[in-house]
Amino acid sequence: MNRFPRAVAAEFAKLTTTRMWWILALVLFGYITLLAGGLGALFGGLQSGAIDPSSGGAGGGQGGPPIDNLPPLIYSFAASVGYVFPVLLGALATTGEFRHQTLTPTFLANPKRGGVLGAKTVTLFVAGAVFGVVGLAASLGIGALVMSAFGVDPLLGDSETWALVGRLILAMALWGTIGVGLGVLVPSQVASIVIVLAFTQFVEPLLRFASMFTEATAGMGKFLPGAASDALVGASFFTLTSPTGSTLDWWQGGLVLLAYAIVATIGGYFVSWKRDVT
Amino acid sequence: MPTGAVIEFTNITKTFGHVNAVNDLSFTVEPGRVTGFLGPNGAGKTTTLRMLLGLVAPTSGTATFGGIRYRDLPQPLSTVGAALEAASFHPGRTARNHLGIYAIAAGLPAERVTDVLRKVGLADYADRRVGGYSLGMRQRLGLAYAMIGDPGVLVLDEPINGLDPKGIKWIRGFLRDMAAEGRTVLVSSHLLSEVQQSVDEVVIIAKGSLAHRGTLASLDTDTAPQVIVDGPDRDALSDALTAAGVTFSIGRTGLLAAEPDPARIGHIAFSAGVEISVLHRQKSGLEDSFLALVGGGDSL
Numbered sequence: 001m002n003r004f005p006r007a008v009a010a011e012f013a014k015l016t017t018t019r020m021w022w023i024l025a026l027v028l029f030g031y032i033t034l035l036a037g038g039l040g041a042l043f044g045g046l047q048s049g050a051i052d053p054s055s056g057g058a059g060g061g062q063g064g065p066p067i068d069n070l071p072p073l074i075y076s077f078a079a080s081v082g083y084v085f086p087v088l089l090g091a092l093a094t095t096g097e098f099r100h101q102t103l104t105p106t107f108l109a110n111p112k113r114g115g116v117l118g119a120k121t122v123t124l125f126v127a128g129a130v131f132g133v134v135g136l137a138a139s140l141g142i143g144a145l146v147m148s149a150f151g152v153d154p155l156l157g158d159s160e161t162w163a164l165v166g167r168l169i170l171a172m173a174l175w176g177t178i179g180v181g182l183g184v185l186v187p188s189q190v191a192s193i194v195i196v197l198a199f200t201q202f203v204e205p206l207l208r209f210a211s212m213f214t215e216a217t218a219g220m221g222k223f224l225p226g227a228a229s230d231a232l233v234g235a236s237f238f239t240l241t242s243p244t245g246s247t248l249d250w251w252q253g254g255l256v257l258l259a260y261a262i263v264a265t266i267g268g269y270f271v272s273w274k275r276d277v278t
Numbered sequence: 279m280p281t282g283a284v285i286e287f288t289n290i291t292k293t294f295g296h297v298n299a300v301n302d303l304s305f306t307v308e309p310g311r312v313t314g315f316l317g318p319n320g321a322g323k324t325t326t327l328r329m330l331l332g333l334v335a336p337t338s339g340t341a342t343f344g345g346i347r348y349r350d351l352p353q354p355l356s357t358v359g360a361a362l363e364a365a366s367f368h369p370g371r372t373a374r375n376h377l378g379i380y381a382i383a384a385g386l387p388a389e390r391v392t393d394v395l396r397k398v399g400l401a402d403y404a405d406r407r408v409g410g411y412s413l414g415m416r417q418r419l420g421l422a423y424a425m426i427g428d429p430g431v432l433v434l435d436e437p438i439n440g441l442d443p444k445g446i447k448w449i450r451g452f453l454r455d456m457a458a459e460g461r462t463v464l465v466s467s468h469l470l471s472e473v474q475q476s477v478d479e480v481v482i483i484a485k486g487s488l489a490h491r492g493t494l495a496s497l498d499t500d501t502a503p504q505v506i507v508d509g510p511d512r513d514a515l516s517d518a519l520t521a522a523g524v525t526f527s528i529g530r531t532g533l534l535a536a537e538p539d540p541a542r543i544g545h546i547a548f549s550a551g552v553e554i555s556v557l558h559r560q561k562s563g564l565e566d567s568f569l570a571l572v573g574g575g576d577s578l
C-alpha cells in the first residue's frame with residue numbers, strides 16, 4: 001500500500017479506537033429521533049386532522065396550517081439540526097492531536113504532513129457521511145413511521161425523497177471536513193468547541209434571521225454555511241419560516257460548503273499544522 | 279539485524295523568537311555505541327532531537343541519518359525509532375490500539391505491536407486505556423513505539439525520567455543490547471549519573487552550544503586537576519606554597535593546590551622543610567567535570 005491509503009487507514013483507526021464517534025452518533029440519533037418523531041407527529045396530526053388545532057390553545061385557526069411536502073422537511077432535520085455533530089467530530093479529532101500531543105507519533109510515522117491532513121479530511125468526509133446515515137435513520141426512519149401512523153404519505157416511493165437523502169449525506173460529509181478545517185484553524189480544543197456551539201446554535205441563526213430584512217443582506221445571508229447546507233439538502237424548517245429568503249441552488253450550496261472546508265483547511269495548515277511540534 | 283546509520287548534525291541552529299535554543303551545533307553519532315546527549319535543563323537537547331526528527335524546522339543547518347533528512351526517509355519508522363520526552367498518547371486509547379494506528383500508517387504488520395509490547399514488558403497491560411498508566415509504563419510504551427519498526431537508529435529523549443530502580447536497570451541493559459547489535463543509540467539526559475553506566479560516548483551541550491565531545495573517559499582528564507596536600511603545620515605549608523607561587527584554597531581534607539603534579543608540591547614542601555601527611559591528586563568525579571563543562575550546573 002502507498003503512503004496515502006495507509007495514512008487514511010490510520011486516521012480511520014484513530015477515529016474508531018476512542019469512544020467519541022459513537023457517543024456523538026448516539027446523541028445525534030436520539031436528538032433527531034425526538035425532533036423528527038415529535039414534529040412529525042404534531043404536523044402529521046394537524047394535517048390529517050387527528051389533532052384538533054382549536055384544542056391546542058394556541059388560537060383557533062380553522063384546520064391545520066397546510067404544510068405541503070411535510071416529509072422532506074422532517075427528513076431534512078438530520079442535517080439542518082444534526083450538522084453540528086460531524087463538525088464537532090471533525091474538530092475534536094483534529095484538536096485532540098494537539099491536545100494529546102499525538103502529532104509527534106503521527107508525524108514520525110508519516111512526515112508528509114500535508115498528506116496526513118488530507119487523509120484526515122478524507123476520513124472525516126466518510127465519517128460525516130456515516131453521521132448522515134445515522135441522522136437519516138432517525139429523521140427518515142422514525143419520521144416516516146410516525147407520519148404513516150398519522151396517515152401522512154411518507155413519500156418513500158418518491159425519487160425526490162431519495163435525491164434528498166443523497167444530498168443530505170453529502171452535506172453531512174462536507175460538514176465533517178469543515179470540522180477538520182476548523183480544528184487546524186483553531187487548534188485549542190476548548191476554543192474550537194465553543195466556536196462550533198456558539199456559531200451553529202446562536203450566531204448563525206441570528207445572522208440568517210437578521211439578513212432577511214433587506215435584499216442586500218439576504219444576498220449575503222445565503223452564503224452563510226448553514227444556509228448553504230440547507231440549500232444543498234433542499235429543504236429545511238429555516239427556509240420554510242422565511243419564504244422570502246433567497247436561497248442558492250442545491251449544487252451552489254454544495255460548492256459553498258466545499259469552499260468553506262477548503263479555505264479553513266488550507267488556512268489551518270499554515271496556522272498550525274506545518275508549525276513546529278514542540 | 280538492522281544496521282545503524284550515522285547521525286550527522288551540521289551547523290544546526292534554532293531560535294524561538296529571541297531565544298537562542300540551539301546554536302550552530304555540529305557533531306556525529308556513530309553506530310554500535312551508546313552516545314549520551316547531555317546538558318542541563320533548557321540546554322537545547324529536546325529542540326535538537328526534534329529538529330533531527332523533522333518535528334521542529336531548524337533556523338539553519340541540517341540533521342541527517344546516513345545523509346538523508348528524516349522527512350525524506352522512505353521508511354521512517356523502520357530506519358529511526360524515537361521516544362520523546364513528552365508522553366504523546368490519547369488517554370482513552372489502549373496501548374495496543376495506540377501502537378496499531380502507527381503500525382498501519384507505517385505499513386508494518388500488526389504482529390509488531392504484540393512483539394514490542396512484550397519486549398518492553400507491557401504485554402499484560404496491552405488492552406488497558408493508557409490514561410491509567412503510570413509514568414514508568416508510559417515511558418515503556420514510548421520505547422515500544424520507538425521499537426515498532428525494528429529500526430537501526432534509536433533516538434531517546436530523557437528515557438530514564440520517571441522510571442523506578444527496576445526500570446532504570448532494565449533500560450540500561452536495553453540500551454547496551456541495542457548498541458551491541460550494531461544500532462546507533464542517542465540518548466539524552468540532564469544528569470550524567472543517570473546514563474554514566476550505559477554510555478560510551480558523550481556529547482555535552484550548554485546553552486545551545488557544544489561544550490564537550492568525546493568518550494566517557496575523556497571527561498576525567500578534561501578539567502584541570504588539583505592536588506590535595508596537608509600536614510601537621512598548615513601555616514608553614516601555606517607559606518611554602520605561597521612562596522613557590524602556587525595558589526590554593528583551604529579544603530576540608532587539606533589544602534587544594536591549583537597544580538596538577540603532586541611531585542612538584544612534594545618537592546616544594548621538602549625544600550621548605552615542612553612535614554606533610556597527605557599528598558594526592560584530587561580526582562574530580564565525572565559529575566564534577568560535567569558540571570564544570572556546563573557552567574556549574576545552573577539549570578534554567
Ligand SMILES: Nc1ncnc2c1ncn2[C@@H]1O[C@H](COP(=O)(O)OP(=O)(O)O)[C@@H](O)[C@H]1O
Pocket residue numbers: 278294297298299317318319320321322323324325326578
Ligand atoms: N516552543 C518553544 N518556544 C519558545 N522557546 C522554546 C520552545 N521550546 C523550547 N524553547 C526554549 O529553548 C530552550 C531549549 O529548550 P529544550 O530544547 O527543551 O531544552 P532541554 O531539552 O535541553 O531541556 C529553552 O530555553 C526553552 O525555553
Ligand SMILES: [Mg+2]
Pocket residue numbers: 320323324325363435436
Ligand atoms: Mg528536554
